[in-house]
Amino acid sequence: MFRKYLLGFFLLGLTALAALFIYLKLHPKTLPPYLVAGVGRIDGDLVNINTKYPGRIAKLFVDEGDTIKKGERIAVLESPETEAKKEALSAQIAAKQKALAAQKVALQIQQNSLPQNVKKALAAKEAKSAAKKALMQKIAALRSVVAQDGKDLERLRKLLSQNLVASHKVELAKLKLQTDLAKLRASQEQLAQLQAAINAADATLAQAKSALQKIKALKLQIAALSQEIAALQAQKKSIEAVLNEMTIRSPLTGYVVDKVALPGEVVGAGMSIVTAIDPKTLYLKIYVDTLQNGRIHLGDKAEIFLDAYPDDPIPAVVTHIAQKAEFTPKEVEVRSDRIQRVFAVHIRPLKPDSRLKLGLPAIGIISLNGKELPKSLAALPPM
Numbered sequence: 001m002f003r004k005y006l007l008g009f010f011l012l013g014l015t016a017l018a019a020l021f022i023y024l025k026l027h028p029k030t031l032p033p034y035l036v037a038g039v040g041r042i043d044g045d046l047v048n049i050n051t052k053y054p055g056r057i058a059k060l061f062v063d064e065g066d067t068i069k070k071g072e073r074i075a076v077l078e079s080p081e082t083e084a085k086k087e088a089l090s091a092q093i094a095a096k097q098k099a100l101a102a103q104k105v106a107l108q109i110q111q112n113s114l115p116q117n118v119k120k121a122l123a124a125k126e127a128k129s130a131a132k133k134a135l136m137q138k139i140a141a142l143r144s145v146v147a148q149d150g151k152d153l154e155r156l157r158k159l160l161s162q163n164l165v166a167s168h169k170v171e172l173a174k175l176k177l178q179t180d181l182a183k184l185r186a187s188q189e190q191l192a193q194l195q196a197a198i199n200a201a202d203a204t205l206a207q208a209k210s211a212l213q214k215i216k217a218l219k220l221q222i223a224a225l226s227q228e229i230a231a232l233q234a235q236k237k238s239i240e241a242v243l244n245e246m247t248i249r250s251p252l253t254g255y256v257v258d259k260v261a262l263p264g265e266v267v268g269a270g271m272s273i274v275t276a277i278d279p280k281t282l283y284l285k286i287y288v289d290t291l292q293n294g295r296i297h298l299g300d301k302a303e304i305f306l307d308a309y310p311d312d313p314i315p316a317v318v319t320h321i322a323q324k325a326e327f328t329p330k331e332v333e334v335r336s337d338r339i340q341r342v343f344a345v346h347i348r349p350l351k352p353d354s355r356l357k358l359g360l361p362a363i364g365i366i367s368l369n370g371k372e373l374p375k376s377l378a379a380l381p382p383m
Helices: 002-026 080-161 167-211 213-245
Strands: 035-043 046-050 055-060 073-078 247-249 254-259 272-277 283-289 301-306 309-321 341-349 361-367
Touching (some): 073 272, 080 167, 309 361
Antiparallel strands (some): 035 283, 046 272, 055 073, 073 247, 283 341
8 A cells, every 4th residue: 555655656656747848848937027148258458568579589587377467577578789789889888988088188288287377377467567667668768858958959069160169068968968868778778678578568468368368278179079979879879778678568457368379489670479358358248149139238237147156146236238239149149039149248247257268258247227137047948
């Protein structure tokens, strides 16, 4: 009797289970009207870390899949030609700096000596000019004396003709005239010599003043050398900037997706070394048909489900809706065969999630009412 009851319960259970399967088949689970779902793959903004100048890859510090930080060294290029240019510029700068130092010493010497020469020449001219002035006053006085001597001699001669004076007085007056004339001629000759000396002093002063132009010339040469050194230093700085760019550094924090070049290869300017991605830029790209596109808006709440985590959705938001439709990709399924064109929609996580990987398949759920979102894939129809 027990076996009969047990068999009956078993058959009743099978009947109930079959009835449930038939019901589920005839009444499949459907997506609520306030939700839009789509299957897609994780995509992101790939960054080509490339070179700015040509060179040969000396070292490569990363491999595919490696985590990198912003500013971290990715590779080092070498360029012997650029290094040689830097050494040549350094040698030119050193030579110019030595020449500049020599010119500065020469300028110091000239500044100490040439102005003193001008002062000496000017003092000599002033002394001779003062002596000339005194001598001219003396000559003027002698001329007056000689003129008076001549008058006195004539007066005594008239008195002698009248026997009013003795003859020896006339002789004395004549002798005085001759003596004063001799003094006058001597002073005039001295004046001529003094004038020649003044002319020579003028020439010496002019020469000393002309020598002062050497100081100006030296200053101009020093300025020219300084400018040349500055120009060479600017060229060296430019070469150093090029050499600094030979160390390729990561512009982002993320991981390496692809390694494009290998050590020993010669790369041109602008060529990629590796391709990397910032996890913050990862998003799920799904496609929706024209019937659903008009109901989705930027900023709509969404969730991303990964196959490995069906009960752990990743909070997300709609960040992009394509403005132009495209033909349905082969890997995308739509509700009806009538729909041939779809729109791409990007769903970006609210914060970076280490579970998201480039190219990983995922399911995106968008809430049209901004409130209700499923917490498990079990609550959704199979996709």
